[in-house]
Amino acid sequence: MKKILIVEDELAYTKILETNLIKEGYSVVVEENGKKGLEAAKKELPDLILLDIRMPGMDGMAMLSLLRKEKWGKKTKVILLTNLEPDEKIIGKVFKTEPYYYFVKSDITLSELIDKIKKLLGE
Amino acid sequence: MPSQAHTAQQQLQFSELRYRRLFEAAQDGILILNGDTGDIIDANPFLQKMLEYSGKELMGKKLWQIGTFKDVADSKAAFSVLKKEGYIRYRDLPLETKGGRKIDVEFVSNLYKVGQLRVIQCNIRDITDRITIENSQKKTTAAMLNVMEDLETAKNLLEVAKAKDEAMLNSIGEGLVAVDNKGMVVVMNKAAERILGLRIKDMINRPVTDIPLEYEDGRKVSKSQRPTYMALSQNATVKAVFNYITPLKTKFPLAITATPIKLGKMTIGLIEIIRDISREQEIDRAKSEFVSLASHQLRTPLGIIKWYLEALENDIYIKSAPPEVTNHIKEIYKSNKRLLSLVRDLLSVSRIDQGKVKNLPEKVDVKNIIVETVRLMSTVADKKNIGLSMVIMGSPRPLVINIDPLRFHEVLENLVTNAIEYTSPGGKVDIEVKRFTTTLQIRVKDTGIGISLADQKKLFTKFFRSERAIEFNPEGSGLGLYVIKSYVEDWGGKVNVKSVEGKGSEFTVTLPLKGGDKDEKNTNS
Numbered sequence: 167m168k169k170i171l172i173v174e175d176e177l178a179y180t181k182i183l184e185t186n187l188i189k190e191g192y193s194v195v196v197e198e199n200g201k202k203g204l205e206a207a208k209k210e211l212p213d214l215i216l217l218d219i220r221m222p223g224m225d226g227m228a229m230l231s232l233l234r235k236e237k238w239g240k241k242t243k244v245i246l247l248t249n250l251e252p253d254e255k256i257i258g259k260v261f262k263t264e265p266y267y268y269f270v271k272s273d274i275t276l277s278e279l280i281d282k283i284k285k286l287l288g289e
Numbered sequence: 290m291p292s293q294a295h296t297a298q299q300q301l302q303f304s305e306l307r308y309r310r311l312f313e314a315a316q317d318g319i320l321i322l323n324g325d326t327g328d329i330i331d332a333n334p335f336l337q338k339m340l341e342y343s344g345k346e347l348m349g350k351k352l353w354q355i356g357t358f359k360d361v362a363d364s365k366a367a368f369s370v371l372k373k374e375g376y377i378r379y380r381d382l383p384l385e386t387k388g389g390r391k392i393d394v395e396f397v398s399n400l401y402k403v404g405q406l407r408v409i410q411c412n413i414r415d416i417t418d419r420i421t422i423e424n425s426q427k428k429t430t431a432a433m434l435n436v437m438e439d440l441e442t443a444k445n446l447l448e449v450a451k452a453k454d455e456a457m458l459n460s461i462g463e464g465l466v467a468v469d470n471k472g473m474v475v476v477m478n479k480a481a482e483r484i485l486g487l488r489i490k491d492m493i494n495r496p497v498t499d500i501p502l503e504y505e506d507g508r509k510v511s512k513s514q515r516p517t518y519m520a521l522s523q524n525a526t527v528k529a530v531f532n533y534i535t536p537l538k539t540k541f542p543l544a545i546t547a548t549p550i551k552l553g554k555m556t557i558g559l560i561e562i563i564r565d566i567s568r569e570q571e572i573d574r575a576k577s578e579f580v581s582l583a584s585h586q587l588r589t590p591l592g593i594i595k596w597y598l599e600a601l602e603n604d605i606y607i608k609s610a611p612p613e614v615t616n617h618i619k620e621i622y623k624s625n626k627r628l629l630s631l632v633r634d635l636l637s638v639s640r641i642d643q644g645k646v647k648n649l650p651e652k653v654d655v656k657n658i659i660v661e662t663v664r665l666m667s668t669v670a671d672k673k674n675i676g677l678s679m680v681i682m683g684s685p686r687p688l689v690i691n692i693d694p695l696r697f698h699e700v701l702e703n704l705v706t707n708a709i710e711y712t713s714p715g716g717k718v719d720i721e722v723k724r725f726t727t728t729l730q731i732r733v734k735d736t737g738i739g740i741s742l743a744d745q746k747k748l749f750t751k752f753f754r755s756e757r758a759i760e761f762n763p764e765g766s767g768l769g770l771y772v773i774k775s776y777v778e779d780w781g782g783k784v785n786v787k788s789v790e791g792k793g794s795e796f797t798v799t800l801p802l803k804g805g806d807k808d809e810k811n812t813n814s
Contacts, residue, residue: 277603
């Protein structure tokens with residue numbers, strides 16, 4: 167069973183993602199900020215991380231940079247899932263940290279997102 | 290040998306003769322009177338001519354008897370003064386000739402003795418001409434004085450006008466610098482002095498290049514790129530914003546509007562209005578940042594609603610619910626979509642205004658993008674029963690140009706969406722693409738509601754929507770055309786609109802083709 171880590175501070179997003187991903191047969195771990203997300207990633211070694219950017223405490227970009235410095239996190243698949251329009255600063259960082267996708271949550275539909283996840287995890 | 294008496298006699302004769310000659314030839318009138326009686330004893334030819342009397346008419350008469358010296362009492366009085374004092378002089382004595390001609394004379398008379406006889410010699414000089422000249426001189430002087438007075442008045446008026454101008458110039462809040470056609474400063478007002486931190490008296494007759502300007506990146510603005518010289522060479526108003534370097538080496542953005550002053554066909558100089566826009570820019574930035582932040586904040590709940598609605602729509606229970614329920618959900622879904630697209634537009638605008646929109650050009654076949662966009666839009670057009678057609682003029686080869694494909698698509702999609710949106714069912718939307726030597730032209734023509742001339746002027750401003758447009762489709766944000774215009778102008782192109790109310794509209798986007806933009810044939814071979 168593939169494991170997905172959701173790092174997202176907005177409870178409503180977490181809930182709907184969790185429900186739908188479980189329905190699709192994934193095991194789901196949820197954390198609410200970058201710091202906890204990084205710890206969970208180390209412990210759980212997920213196949214995919216759905217990562218929000220703007221979060222209290224450590225934000226998604228900071229967590230991703232730290233993750234890429236770890237041996238166990240270098241190759242972890244990551245989808246950035248945010249409501250931030252990708253500006254220059256973010257694009258620069260995204261380029262270095264190599265996530266698979268950058269999605270603006272309000273632009274993508276839930277089913278489109280789940281399709282991408284399925285493809286990415288090779289099903 | 291001649292006696293002494295004889296010699297004396299001879300000398301007297303000579304003297305007499307000499308005197309006589311002088312008397313006869315004199316160019317002044319000479320009159321000899323008996324010093325006791327006042328009778329005229331002699332009058333030289335010049336006098337006779339002057340007074341128009343013959344010698345005979347004068348001889349033996351008294352001065353006041355000949356009618357020339359009219360005032361008898363005055364003449365008698367003068368004669369008695371002369372007898373007593375031996376000398377009388379009139380600088381300007383009016384006389385009348387026999388013929389009645391009025392003349393002015395200078396009259397000098399002396400009383401002296403010749404032997405026992407007292408004689409009076411009167412020298413009379415006709416000064417009529419001199420008086421005339423003097424009078425006309427007086428008149429000229431008076432006239433000159435008048436002119437001087439007028440000039441003085443005019444000068445005072447000018448000074449008042451100048452004072453008014455100066456007061457006006459100095460009361461303008463915006464800085465004003467007037468420059469001649471050589472680029473030298475001729476006038477500068479107080480506001481300009483304050484804004485620039487340069488003293489008026491130091492700037493007058495100095496080249497305008499003494500006002501140092503820089504680009505955003507710190508490069509110096511060259512002479513030919515300065516608004517002054519641009520306006521002079523183009524003979525048209527030029528507006529620009531540059532950083533100004535103060536004498537203290539600080540910088541701030543300066544908006545400059547340079548307008549040529551024309552005298553007939555000649556450009557005699559420029560008026561430059563300058564404004565420190567640092568505060569405006571700050572406010573703009575704050576506004577854009579606020580909009581950007583607010584939009585991001587709005588997106589989160591809107592995005593959540595979107596996903597939950599999607600989940601609801603796919604829910605088995607909902608799917609089996611009565612159509613009323615599914616319709617309600619569809620309506621909510623539509624409104625949510627509208628809000629999201631409004632927020633997206635707001636974000637685009639705030640990003641454009643903050644200069645955050647990056648142009649990411651790449652070599653793309655715009656024909657492909659156009660065909661693909663039109664294909665996508667045809668579903669919408671079909672649904673509304675609008676005929677959507679596309680013509681690409683010229684070569685059937687791909688047309689590869691260097692452009693940001695996403696933004697190009699956005700421009701095209703926006704134009705076609707608008708055309709479909711504001712056209713009633715049964716209407717037509719035609720897209721025509723034409724390639725010229727140096728430009729690419731995309732024309733989107735509809736048979737829609739049209740735009741009034743007054744509205745056409747405001748069409749490309751942020752949030753503008755015409756009354757008609759709001760009536761026809763209350764949902765638009767009024768940002769689409771602003772975004773199109775910003776993008777197209779960023780590419781060095783332009784957007785034009787032609788429209789007749791009730792008949793339809795035609796939007797033309799003209800993009801410049803650069804050296805590298807070619808038909809596919811050339812790039813491949």
